[in-house]
Amino acid sequence: MVTQKEAGKINNPDNNLGSNQPIKDEIKTSSAVVVANYGNKIIVQDENNFRYKCHPRTAISQLVAGDKVLMQPDKSEVDRGLRGEIIAKLPRKNELSRLNSHKKLCPIAANIDFILVVVACVPTPQPELIDRYLVASETLDITPVLVLNKSDLLEEDVKGKKSMWDLLSVYEQLDYEIVPTSAKTHRTRDLKKILKGKTSILVGQSGVGKSSLINDLLDREVSAVGPISKGIHQGTHTTTVAQLFNIDTNVNGSIIDSPGIREFDLWHISKTEVENSFKEFSPFIGKCRFRNCKHRSEPDCAIKEAVSKGLIAGMRLNSFHRITESSRDNS
Ligand SMILES: Nc1nc2c(ncn2[C@@H]2O[C@H](COP(=O)(O)OP(=O)(O)OP(=O)(O)O)[C@@H](O)[C@H]2O)c(=O)[nH]1
Numbered sequence: 001m002v003t004q005k006e007a008g009k010i011n012n013p014d015n016n017l018g019s020n021q022p023i024k025d026e027i028k029t030s031s032a033v034v035v036a037n038y039g040n041k042i043i044v045q046d047e048n049n050f051r052y053k054c055h056p057r058t059a060i061s062q063l064v065a066g067d068k069v070l071m072q073p074d075k076s077e078v079d080r081g082l083r084g085e086i087i088a089k090l091p092r093k094n095e096l097s098r099l100n101s102h103k104k105l106c107p108i109a110a111n112i113d114f115i116l117v118v119v120a121c122v123p124t125p126q127p128e129l130i131d132r133y134l135v136a137s138e139t140l141d142i143t144p145v146l147v148l149n150k151s152d153l154l155e156e157d158v159k160g161k162k163s164m165w166d167l168l169s170v171y172e173q174l175d176y177e178i179v180p181t182s183a184k185t186h187r188t189r190d191l192k193k194i195l196k197g198k199t200s201i202l203v204g205q206s207g208v209g210k211s212s213l214i215n216d217l218l219d220r221e222v223s224a225v226g227p228i229s230k231g232i233h234q235g236t237h238t239t240t241v242a243q244l245f246n247i248d249t250n251v252n253g254s255i256i257d258s259p260g261i262r263e264f265d266l267w268h269i270s271k272t273e274v275e276n277s278f279k280e281f282s283p284f285i286g287k288c289r290f291r292n293c294k295h296r297s298e299p300d301c302a303i304k305e306a307v308s309k310g311l312i313a314g315m316r317l318n319s320f321h322r323i324t325e326s327s328r329d330n331s
């Protein structure tokens with residue numbers, strides 16, 4: 001517990017303590033974490049795992065799952081612990097953001113240790129989307145992990161298993177960790193090891209089973225699960241808001257479910273940053289004949305040469321082209 005006076009002492013411009021708000025020493029404040037922001041209400045969880053429906057002081061904006069805050073339970077409700085006021089937002093260690101349709105960067109979640117990129121055989125994996133998440137992780141310096149969910153569907157499917165591992169081996173060779181799971185057959189032991197004591201976020205296409213994994217980890221239905229559409233074998237965008245869940249005392253970690261997406265726009269990331277995020281490119285950067293080489297059809301391109309020698313996967317160079325094509329450097 002922190003008194004409001006102490007909260008005010010935290011030297012942080014982002015504290016956003018409402019300027020005209022009275023400071024009352026006698027009212028205790030609690031540290032809490034934002035579970036979800038539903039627009040008109042924000043759910044937070046205090047250190048004793050009690051949840052409160054809160055409104056923030058007017059100066060506090062953009063709260064997202066994983067944000068650390070100071071909150072004050074409503075005095076009238078204190079016994080029931082239902083409602084409260086968020087009086088300060090603490091500094092973020094990092095934030096994962098998405099561009100909205102107006103190219104405005106909107107945070108999805110904050111204070112993340114691992115980005116868990118979930119893939120499955122259904123819906124069909126999109127390597128470019130995986131690469132986009134990896135670029136975002138590398139630029140934020142957050143460790144990404146590839147989670148291969150629905151591994152139960154591959155057990156009898158030799159061809160499907162081979163094509164999935166042909167894809168994943170590209171990432172394995174780049175030293176990204178790959179964790180097979182199945183929400184259906186409760187195969188989550190290896191995932192739990194990663195979650196231990198950390199805050200992780202599940203990201204990926206709609207329908208890969210992010211919410212199903214959460215339900216399995218918590219052993220109860222906490223997050224809605226949707227069907228895969230019959231015709232096009234895609235998810236049906238069931239989760240609409242990022243939400244944080246605590247995993248049991250053995251794991252003692254937090255996991256954030258997030259809405260599945262079709263596209264992950266990286267317009268705001270420069271070509272150089274993208275290039276640096278493709279870590280296997282690094283021995284060849286600066287070795288092309290032209291300084292501004294786009295690694296397409298230019299002569300003496302070190303990156304293309306590395307692809308022809310099998311040192312860089314062609315699939316990765318394709319993603320690089322697609323990502324840089326739609327970068328702000330080209331607009
Ligand atoms: N066979 C199998 N099916 C699974 C598994 N995990 C999830 N599913 C199914 O996949 C479908 C989509 O699951 P969700 O958990 O809603 O997927 P999601 O990634 O949360 O989707 P969005 O919220 O739309 O982003 C459901 O029909 C689940 O039953 C799994 O491990 N094995």
Ligand SMILES: [Mg+2]
Binds near residue numbers: 210224225257
């Ligand atoms: Mg979901």
Ligand SMILES: [Zn+2]
Binds near residue numbers: 289298
């Ligand atoms: Zn080049």
